[in-house]
Amino acid sequence: MSLNMQRRHFLSLMGAAATLPLTSRLAYAATPLTFQASWINDAEFAGYFAAMDKGYYTEQGLDLTYLSGGPDVIPESALIAGKADVTLTTPDTTIKAIVEQGAPFKIIGAQYQKNPIGIVSLASNPIKTPQDLVGKTLAVPPVNVISVEAMLKISGVDRASVNIVPYAYDPTPLIKGEIDASLDFTTNVPFSIKQAGPDATSFLLYDFGFTTFNDTVVVTTDVLASKRRELVAFLRASRQGWDDNLADPAALPPTFAETWFKGTGRSIENEVYFNTAQKPLIEASGGIFSMSEDSIAANIEALAAVGINATREMFDTTLLEEI
Amino acid sequence: MGIDLRRIYGSIRNLAIIVIVWEILGRLQLVASGALPPPSAVVLRLIKDWGDYPGHIGATIFGAGVGFIIGNAVAIAAGVLFALYPLTSRVARGLNIAIFALPAIAISPILVLTLSDPVPRIVLAAIGCYFVTMTATVVGLTQVDARSVDVVRAYGGGKWKALWLVQWRSALPVILSGLRVAAPNAVLGSILAEFGGGGRWGLGVYLLGSLGRAEPDRLWGIGLVATLIAAAAYAVFALIANSITGSSQSVTVPTSLLRSDEEGRVRPLWQRGALIASSIALPFALWWVLLLALRVPAMIAKTPAGLLDYLVLLPSAPIAQGKLVAALAQTLPMTFIGMAAGLALAFALALCSQLWPAVVRAFMPVALVTQTMPLVALTPLLVLMLGRGTAVILAITISVTFFPAFVTMAQGLLMVPRAALEVPKAYGASLFTQLRLVSIPSSLPYLFAATRLTAPRALLGVMIAEWLATGTGLGNLLNQSRGYLDYGMIWSVAFVSVVLSVLFYQVVVVVERRVLGRFGMASAQ
Numbered sequence: 001m002s003l004n005m006q007r008r009h010f011l012s013l014m015g016a017a018a019t020l021p022l023t024s025r026l027a028y029a030a031t032p033l034t035f036q037a038s039w040i041n042d043a044e045f046a047g048y049f050a051a052m053d054k055g056y057y058t059e060q061g062l063d064l065t066y067l068s069g070g071p072d073v074i075p076e077s078a079l080i081a082g083k084a085d086v087t088l089t090t091p092d093t094t095i096k097a098i099v100e101q102g103a104p105f106k107i108i109g110a111q112y113q114k115n116p117i118g119i120v121s122l123a124s125n126p127i128k129t130p131q132d133l134v135g136k137t138l139a140v141p142p143v144n145v146i147s148v149e150a151m152l153k154i155s156g157v158d159r160a161s162v163n164i165v166p167y168a169y170d171p172t173p174l175i176k177g178e179i180d181a182s183l184d185f186t187t188n189v190p191f192s193i194k195q196a197g198p199d200a201t202s203f204l205l206y207d208f209g210f211t212t213f214n215d216t217v218v219v220t221t222d223v224l225a226s227k228r229r230e231l232v233a234f235l236r237a238s239r240q241g242w243d244d245n246l247a248d249p250a251a252l253p254p255t256f257a258e259t260w261f262k263g264t265g266r267s268i269e270n271e272v273y274f275n276t277a278q279k280p281l282i283e284a285s286g287g288i289f290s291m292s293e294d295s296i297a298a299n300i301e302a303l304a305a306v307g308i309n310a311t312r313e314m315f316d317t318t319l320l321e322e323i
Numbered sequence: 324m325g326i327d328l329r330r331i332y333g334s335i336r337n338l339a340i341i342v343i344v345w346e347i348l349g350r351l352q353l354v355a356s357g358a359l360p361p362p363s364a365v366v367l368r369l370i371k372d373w374g375d376y377p378g379h380i381g382a383t384i385f386g387a388g389v390g391f392i393i394g395n396a397v398a399i400a401a402g403v404l405f406a407l408y409p410l411t412s413r414v415a416r417g418l419n420i421a422i423f424a425l426p427a428i429a430i431s432p433i434l435v436l437t438l439s440d441p442v443p444r445i446v447l448a449a450i451g452c453y454f455v456t457m458t459a460t461v462v463g464l465t466q467v468d469a470r471s472v473d474v475v476r477a478y479g480g481g482k483w484k485a486l487w488l489v490q491w492r493s494a495l496p497v498i499l500s501g502l503r504v505a506a507p508n509a510v511l512g513s514i515l516a517e518f519g520g521g522g523r524w525g526l527g528v529y530l531l532g533s534l535g536r537a538e539p540d541r542l543w544g545i546g547l548v549a550t551l552i553a554a555a556a557y558a559v560f561a562l563i564a565n566s567i568t569g570s571s572q573s574v575t576v577p578t579s580l581l582r583s584d585e586e587g588r589v590r591p592l593w594q595r596g597a598l599i600a601s602s603i604a605l606p607f608a609l610w611w612v613l614l615l616a617l618r619v620p621a622m623i624a625k626t627p628a629g630l631l632d633y634l635v636l637l638p639s640a641p642i643a644q645g646k647l648v649a650a651l652a653q654t655l656p657m658t659f660i661g662m663a664a665g666l667a668l669a670f671a672l673a674l675c676s677q678l679w680p681a682v683v684r685a686f687m688p689v690a691l692v693t694q695t696m697p698l699v700a701l702t703p704l705l706v707l708m709l710g711r712g713t714a715v716i717l718a719i720t721i722s723v724t725f726f727p728a729f730v731t732m733a734q735g736l737l738m739v740p741r742a743a744l745e746v747p748k749a750y751g752a753s754l755f756t757q758l759r760l761v762s763i764p765s766s767l768p769y770l771f772a773a774t775r776l777t778a779p780r781a782l783l784g785v786m787i788a789e790w791l792a793t794g795t796g797l798g799n800l801l802n803q804s805r806g807y808l809d810y811g812m813i814w815s816v817a818f819v820s821v822v823l824s825v826l827f828y829q830v831v832v833v834v835e836r837r838v839l840g841r842f843g844m845a846s847a848q
Contacts, residue, residue, distance in 0.1 A: 040528065040531055040532055041523070042532075068522065068523055070518070070522075070528070070531060071518065073432075073435060074432065074805060074806075076808055077432075077623055077808070077810075080620050080622050081437065081619060081620060081623055082620070093806060093808055096807060096808070097808040101622065101808065101810075103622065103808070141806075142790075142802040142803040142805075142806055144806070145803065145806075146807075164794070165711055165792075165793070165794050166790065166791060166792065166794040166799065166802075168534070168702060168703075168791050169534050169535045170534045170535065170537065170702075170703050171535065171536075171537040172539060172703040172704075172707075173703050173706055173707065175537055176355065176356045176357070176358055176707055177356070178706060178707050184535075192535055192536045192537045193537060195536070195537065195538075196537040196538070262378075263378050263379060263523070263528075263529065263532075264528075264532035265375060265529050265532035265533035265536070265541065266532050266533075266535075266536065270536070
């Protein structure tokens, strides 16, 4: 152990010695920034993959580390634990954590202007409005139950009239008719259902009063203070990547087939479908990641319906202005 | 022990029957409106997807393999220590049970947060191995024929000499049977950590990517590959164990088992009190020290003091308590029913393995699939067949409890001294009578050991079912708290489930001591 420590110490001294003559160059060297994604590699993150492949982060002087997500990866936790500087979250959980636990988070941008989560059902047993859910079985990931409850409340549907069961991101029970509907990304799962045979129909929670962003770009107040320049650079390079990617949603996903998407078990056609479907939800008149005053107000109002008291101060739009 | 060709043919034939029945059920879409794919479709899909597999298999084998080596090395070392110095076993008792009872679904997110990939996989795989192998080591070293040890002692040999010359040999088959169970545990632990861990490679990651695609044949293919990896590890240790068991058994019936000095000694009350207190304090101390060492921020990582705040002292504590109590009222009754059902099935199966060994051997691959097939992939199928009520909770609970219980009980039946069996045999007793008069009573220690193994797993099984299928109880509370970033509740659920598991375990131990004491037997630690 102590030998190991000595060796490591020795090596770091060697490293320091080696870089000494090059100190002047260090000023121009890329500064590290770690980005925690909120899910496994799919089209949801195509803009960042594009920006990495095209070297936009490097051009901005960033050495970006990309961490894939997964169901146990709670993005906000990665910030608190210091494993990542910036992450993507669902705004309801982030704001709940700020209000209830005093978590030091700031929202500095929003990838989805309209939250892509929605109610997905089969065309043969369609559920087109929240009212259609009465007496039906709806599968919801436990994380999203509050979002659904908000939408039901806003739409005047009694929560007790809907049978909500857990959803584990597998559409099989829906296809087989064991459940009537599920809550999922409407940009993604209808493709899988169609592949298995039946046609799917869906509506966004956003269109029935739950007017929130999704994949909000979140940092801690500490990182916001100490890495402001890097965060602006991150937003700028990511916006470039997203602009490239959305210019033709079918163009870039195939180029990630052997890199970012390799071995995920999903097909490129699926990613192209996803990328095409998410384009209108991401694009914003003020540029990608925009948070207009109107949309912030809409978020605050929607969250108030479920008793989450968001305030304007939780959203910091000044970095977007610097892009 | 020669190879009996007829028995091998019999096993192959039975396995073939199972596959053919499965194929027919799948082809005709008889199970769960066609959600069970026929084996031919699974294999074809596996061939088609094969290009994706090597990276994932490599990552899983790496995580499981390193965890298996580390977990078992620690387990055997600890087992030797506990067997030689029983005092240490009493101090570490609380810690051992706590490690055994840690619900993997609760610690996985915490591991993922505090450690970097691939360490969470290794830790979860190692934890999956530790208790099984440690227990097997202690059982093997203590359930030794006292006469052989007496010989060493009489010639002036000490503890270590006896360990080396006698105990080690008799322990080896038992340790190997422990490793046999540990191997699938390691694979499952690695996959579980991968599933949530956010890495790029591993069968768990692959499963996750495939989950949303409504392709059950792909999910079964991944499960099949996981099973084959586990089965290969299982088979290696089973083969080694088979070749050793035959040569190390006593020829005559031992009249007494080795009794350690510790067991016979009656300690004064204050010493016993101190032992119990230190046994309880050790897991808490370790919990605190680990969190300090890893420097996890207090908001995420609750120390014992942080948990006390959350559950008792803070103004919000009554709300948290209310949620916990409501969840427990749903979870506990199911746990008891599931535990009883899992044990009953394991016992029945262990008896069958004596009466109709070929049938059980054919059943083993199916049993192994239930151990390594990630439950997340099986849940839609189970839900389609059984709904989202009591039946599905019981099915999942039985599937996570019966296997280790079965292996332990079957081992107990195998370890019955041959000479004792010869007596009823000589009098012309049937196989069933032999079981009733000799095998079952003399394998009682293993029956209790199996019950102790099962108790915490039953709770885990119920929680998994609640999380994936029913949306009730502790399992749902844990998952929902994760989504709400309610770290206090995540720790509370983990803490309560560990405490309950330890409690179940202690209850079994008390009953065990009473019963075995009456039969004049030593308990299988």
